[in-house]
Amino acid sequence: MAAPVNQTALTAIDVGTLPASISQDVRDAGTTYTVWYKYTAITGDTVIGIFGYGGSGSYFPDTNVYIGPAAAPVAYLVSSANNIPIQIPVTFGVTYYFEFAQFGGDPAILTLSVQRAPASTAPIGSIFVNDDTALFPLALVSPTIDHTTLQFITPFPAGEGGDVLESGIILIDDITTSEVKLYNPQLILQSTLSIASSDSKIRANNSTDQFWVGIGTNPVTVKTVTSLGVFGATTYTLTANTSIKGIASNNAETILYFSNNTGGGALKRWNLSTDAAMADFLAGVGTRRIVDILVLTDDTVVFLTFDGARDTNVFHYDAAASLLHTYAIGTGAISTVPRLAYAIDNPNSFWVWYHPTVGISRFDNIKISDGSILGSVDHTEYEGGKYTDVATATPTGRFGISFSCPFLILRVEISASSSNLNSGIYIVVPDKTFDELYTEDVKIPDPTIKTGFIGN
Numbered sequence: 043m044a045a046p047v048n049q050t051a052l053t054a055i056d057v058g059t060l061p062a063s064i065s066q067d068v069r070d071a072g073t074t075y076t077v078w079y080k081y082t083a084i085t086g087d088t089v090i091g092i093f094g095y096g097g098s099g100s101y102f103p104d105t106n107v108y109i110g111p112a113a114a115p116v117a118y119l120v121s122s123a124n125n126i127p128i129q130i131p132v133t134f135g136v137t138y139y140f141e142f143a144q145f146g147g148d149p150a151i152l153t154l155s156v157q158r159a160p161a162s163t164a165p166i167g168s169i170f171v172n173d174d175t176a177l178f179p180l181a182l183v184s185p186t187i188d189h190t191t192l193q194f195i196t197p198f199p200a201g202e203g204g205d206v207l208e209s210g211i212i213l214i215d216d217i218t219t220s221e222v223k224l225y226n227p228q229l230i231l232q233s234t235l236s237i238a239s240s241d242s243k244i245r246a247n248n249s250t251d252q253f254w255v256g257i258g259t260n261p262v263t264v265k266t267v268t269s270l271g272v273f274g275a276t277t278y279t280l281t282a283n284t285s286i287k288g289i290a291s292n293n294a295e296t297i298l299y300f301s302n303n304t305g306g307g308a309l310k311r312w313n314l315s316t317d318a319a320m321a322d323f324l325a326g327v328g329t330r331r332i333v334d335i336l337v338l339t340d341d342t343v344v345f346l347t348f349d350g351a352r353d354t355n356v357f358h359y360d361a362a363a364s365l366l367h368t369y370a371i372g373t374g375a376i377s378t379v380p381r382l383a384y385a386i387d388n389p390n391s392f393w394v395w396y397h398p399t400v401g402i403s404r405f406d407n408i409k410i411s412d413g414s415i416l417g418s419v420d421h422t423e424y425e426g427g428k429y430t431d432v433a434t435a436t437p438t439g440r441f442g443i444s445f446s447c448p449f450l451i452l453r454v455e456i457s458a459s460s461s462n463l464n465s466g467i468y469i470v471v472p473d474k475t476f477d478e479l480y481t482e483d484v485k486i487p488d489p490t491i492k493t494g495f496i497g498n
Contacts, residue, residue, distance in 0.1 A: 045070045046077045051112040051139045054078035060090065060158045068142070069150035074101065079140045080112075081156060083132040089159035089179055089194040091440045093127040094142045094152055095433075101147025102433070108139040115139050119177060120426065125433040129159070129424050129441055131179045131196040159441050164192040164456040167386060169405055169419075173444040175426050176200045176218045180229075181443045182456060185405070188420045189439035193458060199223055203448055205246040205253060205384075210454035211269050213253045215242040222255060224271035227454035233271025243286050244448070245335070246384070249293040256286035256300060264289070264298060264312075278317055283310070288335035288345060292361070299323060299343060301332035309335070309345060323363050330355070334382040338389035338410070342366065346382050346394065354380045354396050358410060369413045371406070375399045378446045386451060391416055395449050397423075401431025403443060 046068055048055045057064065057079050068075045081090065094105045105123040107130055108115035118138065120128045124145065132138060142152055164182035172180040179196035199216035206212045210227025217240045224233040241258030252274070253267045262283040266274030278298070280286075285303040291314065292299070298312040306329045311320040323343070326332075330347035337343055341361045348354055352374035358367040371394055374380065380396035391409050398404050398420075407417040422439030423430045429437055430445065 045073070046075045048077045048079065049075055051078050051080070051108065051110075051115045051141070054080040054112065054139055057081050057154070057156045060156055062154070062156045064152075064154040066152045066154070067150065068103075068144065068152050069101075069148060074144040074147045074150040076141060076143045077152065078142070079154060079156075080137055081140070082137040083134050085134055086161065087132050087134065087158055088161065088196050089129055089131050089441065090138075091127055091129045091155075091157045091159065092140055093155045093157075093437070093440065094125075094140070095155075095435060096125055096145075096147060096150065096152060097435070098433075099147065099149070101150040101152075102145045103142040103152055104145055106141040106143060108141065110137055110139070112137075112139065120428060123428045126429040126431075127424075127437050127440055128427050128429065130427055131177065131194070153435075155440075157440055159194050160191055161458045162192045163458050164452060166452055166455050168192060168452045168456070169421075170206070170212075170450045170452055171403075171421075171443040172198055172204065172214060172447050173200045174202060174217070174447045175444065178427060178444065181441075182452070183419075183421050183443060185407075185419055185451070186417060189422045189442070191421075191439070191441040191443075193456070194441075195229055195456075198229075201242075201447070203242045203244040203255070204450060205244050205448070206450045206453055207246050207251060207253075207269060208248045208453055209251070209269065210452070212450070213244050213246075213255070213267055214448070215244060215255075217241075222267060224267065224269075229456060235267065235271070235273060237265070241286070243289045245290040247291050247293065247295060247337075248339070250295055254289055254291050254298065256289040258286050260284045262286045262300075264300075276317070278312065278314065280312060281319070287331065287333050290335040290337040290343075292337055292341055293339065299335050299337065299345075301335065301345070303331065305329045305331050305350070307332060309343075324359070327355075327357070331379075333379045336382050336384060336392055338384075338392070340389045342389065342410075344382065344392055344410075346371075346380055348374075348379050352377060354394075356382070356392075356394060356408070367410065367413060369394075369408055371396055372398055375402075376445065381449055383448075383450050386453065393449075393451060397445065401429070402438070403445060405449070 102125040179194040180198035184190035201215040204214040243256040262280040264278040288301040308322040309324040354371035356369040383393040385391040422442030424442040
């Protein structure tokens with residue numbers, strides 16, 4: 043056969059309409075060639091999945107992604123994904139170039155699959171996982187069906203802190219800008235607040251309708267953020283604390299529970315009325331790190347621990363520091379720390395996220411009273427856009443979630459149409475007197491506001 047014609051970005055073959063499946067013999071006369079393909083994003087595209095597979099023999103193509111110009115392509119997000127699927131966010135009208143670099147092989151048959159990510163409605167109770175790597179999207183995934191991504195939201199902040207109020211309002215930290223960002227229930231940005239740190243931990247308090255934000259400065263500082271997206275009047279300085287891992291206040295907001303990022307560290311308390319340290323709530327649990335904390339609506343405390351052997355346990359205490367329950371979650375396959383989230387039926391249950399095997403995230407909804415699992419779902423992991431499990435012709439999922447980030451349970455349905463945050467719809471935001479939502483990507487072709495009286 044002849045040598046491949048698509049050996050450069052300039053000669054890249056267009057994959058055409060998605061989904062696309064292509065097979066190409068990339069070997070000729072004893073040489074295995076690097077080949078290129080391209081795709082131009084169309085309306086409705088948010089994330090696409092690219093899977094260049096060489097089989098289980100000796101041909102293992104490395105996938106690299108670029109944007110133009112074709113004469114001098116520029117690297118974009120993902121490189122050296124060896125024989126595995128990847129996922130990337132895309133922008134309407136932009137052409138993306140996929141290089142499949144030769145890596146041994148005889149025979150060398152490239153099997154290429156390119157798919158558009160799902161854009162399905164995410165119902166109440168869906169699992170929200172934003173990414174920990176800049177520029178990658180927020181994933182909304184099924185709480186009941188394994189390896190099922192419902193939709194992606196892009197752009198969306200990357201970070202390690204976030205939570206949701208019962209109203210559906212969400213506060214997320216942005217590690218790239220050292221800010222926290224408040225979103226309404228339909229994931230429209232409402233407020234951006236500087237925290238002067240790329241390390242923050244966030245926990246909601248529904249009794250007061252606000253968030254608590256622990257900021258990883260030295261010493262640690264703590265602020266509140268209201269549901270309207272403004273800081274509270276008081277900044278608390280947690281003297282002698284140089285790191286923050288878990289944080290939650292009691293319902294009356296007189297006590298702050300928190301932990302440091304240290305093995306064997308205590309579950310600490312801070313008196314919010316006097317702005318002073320209190321006696322530790324718990325001296326510690328062996329050599330374990332306390333990595334996440336919830337305070338349920340009955341003021342009992344749930345906290346998660348993780349040790350060097352990756353063993354995960356959750357403990358449930360009453361407000362007087364008496365042990366009520368212990369939940370053995372299991373041993374994780376990777377060192378990424380597990381997480382907790384409030385359940386919709388709080389205080390009857392809670393959610394935990396851990397990693398039972400490489401490449402898989404498991405989310406369990408656990409009943410407080412007896413530790414039974416009310417629901418459990420597994421999701422495929424893509425870290426930095428790359429599939430994290432072993433190479434195979436049949437990956438567990440063509441789209442998935444980051445393995446490290448906050449997670450929360452949606453209180454409000456997110457329709458499929460809401461996944462396009464760059465729509466031409468003009469959104470009237472209460473208490474805003476300037477056009478915060480307007481950017482070069484958010485056009486207002488014919489701005490019209492319809493008004494009317496509601497109620498008496």
